[in-house]
Amino acid sequence: MAxxxxxxxxxxxxxxxxxxxxxxxxxPMVSDNVVLSGYVMPFLNVVGNIFLTLLKMIIVPLxxxxxxxxxxxxxxxxxxxxxxxxTLVLYLLTTAVAIVIGLVLGNVIQPGVGMNIAGAVGxxxxxxxxxxxxxxxxxxxxxxxxxxxxxxxxxVFALFVGVAAIFAGEKGKRLVGAFEALAEVxxxxxxxxxxxAPYGVFAxxxxxxxxxxxxxxxxxxxxxxxxxxxxxxxxxxxxSGMIVVFCRRSPLWYFRGIQEASITAxxxxxxxxxxxxxxxxxxxxxxxxxxxSSFVLPLGATIxxxxxxxxxxxxxxxxxxxxxxxxxxSAQISIIVTATLASxxxxxxxxxxxxxxxxxxxxxxxxxxxxxxVAGIDAVLDAMRTCINVTGDTAVCAVVAASEGExxxx
Ligand code: ASP
Numbered sequence: 001m002a003x004x005x006x007x008x009x010x011x012x013x014x015x016x017x018x019x020x021x022x023x024x025x026x027x028p029m030v031s032d033n034v035v036l037s038g039y040v041m042p043f044l045n046v047v048g049n050i051f052l053t054l055l056k057m058i059i060v061p062l063x064x065x066x067x068x069x070x071x072x073x074x075x076x077x078x079x080x081x082x083x084x085x086x087t088l089v090l091y092l093l094t095t096a097v098a099i100v101i102g103l104v105l106g107n108v109i110q111p112g113v114g115m116n117i118a119g120a121v122g123x124x125x126x127x128x129x130x131x132x133x134x135x136x137x138x139x140x141x142x143x144x145x146x147x148x149x150x151x152x153x154x155x156v157f158a159l160f161v162g163v164a165a166i167f168a169g170e171k172g173k174r175l176v177g178a179f180e181a182l183a184e185v186x187x188x189x190x191x192x193x194x195x196x197a198p199y200g201v202f203a204x205x206x207x208x209x210x211x212x213x214x215x216x217x218x219x220x221x222x223x224x225x226x227x228x229x230x231x232x233x234x235x236x237x238x239x240s241g242m243i244v245v246f247c248r249r250s251p252l253w254y255f256r257g258i259q260e261a262s263i264t265a266x267x268x269x270x271x272x273x274x275x276x277x278x279x280x281x282x283x284x285x286x287x288x289x290x291x292x293s294s295f296v297l298p299l300g301a302t303i304x305x306x307x308x309x310x311x312x313x314x315x316x317x318x319x320x321x322x323x324x325x326x327x328x329x330s331a332q333i334s335i336i337v338t339a340t341l342a343s344x345x346x347x348x349x350x351x352x353x354x355x356x357x358x359x360x361x362x363x364x365x366x367x368x369x370x371x372x373x374v375a376g377i378d379a380v381l382d383a384m385r386t387c388i389n390v391t392g393d394t395a396v397c398a399v400v401a402a403s404e405g406e407x408x409x410x
Contacts, residue, residue, distance in 0.1 A: 015202035023209025051200025062186040070294035071162025098306035102313025111222035112321030190276035239395040257285035265390035271348030287409030300393030305343035307385030319370030
């Protein structure tokens with residue numbers, strides 16, 4: 001994607017802007033215009049969804065084959081364990097920092113203060129038990145995991161296959177070779193599908209902009225501002241800092257290298273759908289090896305959601321303020337824990353974070369009706385949080401690669 005990248009990016013950006021303009025322009029007319037509501041919008045919806053579906057089509061075979069190859073190519077199971085621990089620690093730390101940023105902004109901007117909404121304030125309830133989360137990552141039937149696209153289970157099974165292949169000697173090598181070929185084919189399919197991105201992006205954003213109109217910028221502007229500002233701070237301070245300190249590269253080099261993935265995440269609102277592009281960007285533009293990127297990135301797309309965590313921090317405070325609930329310091333600390341768990345459990349698909357927000361609200365004793373408040377603007381928030389979710393994966397991936405002595409691109 002490197003050399004053609006710029007021009008494709010241009011096309012995507014043009015599609016994005018044209019889509020917004022079209023959406024805003026026709027939005028108010030859609031409901032009384034049969035041609036728009038019956039033909040144009042449904043058609044755009046289908047075009048956008050074909051693009052999304054094509055991206056989803058490659059995820060399971062791409063992730064499975066590339067993780068098998070990645071695990072096998074790291075060669076030494078001890079190294080794999082070391083990389084795994086580093087990755088998990090970095091994922092958790094960056095997520096916790098993101099929530100703290102969200103809470104600080106929620107306290108400073110106070111988006112919900114003065115709304116005075118009446119609602120049932122619930123009892124504090126426990127989050128999904130950690131032990132269940134642990135049990136859930138092991139697949140009883142790996143084919144079933146693939147059919148359901150349960151990424152965590154697919155990752156676990158692929159790691160087993162990769163490591164077992166190392167111990168199986170010659171025959172193991174043959175199997176890994178076959179998966180290597182499959183992964184190559186899936187990468188080239190990614191590039192084919194990316195050529196459709198400008199059209200897919202145009203259609204998706206036109207539909208969203210027409211639905212929400214300029215109102216997407218109005219009453220909930222403060223929540224939107226808090227989430228957007230928080231995400232930008234997180235990217236500029238935390239990710240840039242990690243890149244400068246651990247990779248000895250400039251933030252510009254980094255953000256330029258991963259911009260296609262970030263934009264695609266923003267538009268598709270799905271970390272999983274973006275994954276093929278994330279992998280391509282990190283390998284081709286940052287120079288991270290296949291071994292590390294194919295392990296770190298799919299795991300990140302599944303469990304590392306800094307943007308979602310930050311959003312949950314802001315929204316929990318927003319709901320508390322809107323319903324007039326006082327949140328103590330310890331309640332805010334419990335939000336850090338539950339939002340971290342919730343973000344791990346959030347699937348990398350559009351809107352998943354909103355559903356997981358119910359868990360954060362209930363476990364903090366906040367009214368579930370708060371979901372109704374956030375839902376109206378969730379698509380706008382989802383775009384930014386997904387963008388940060390994906391960007392965070394690439395930052396951790398680059399740092400892990402540098403810490404393993406890999407030579408990143410200049
Ligand atoms: N859409 C987000 C993602 O795919 C998840 C979320 O809804 O927070 O990363």
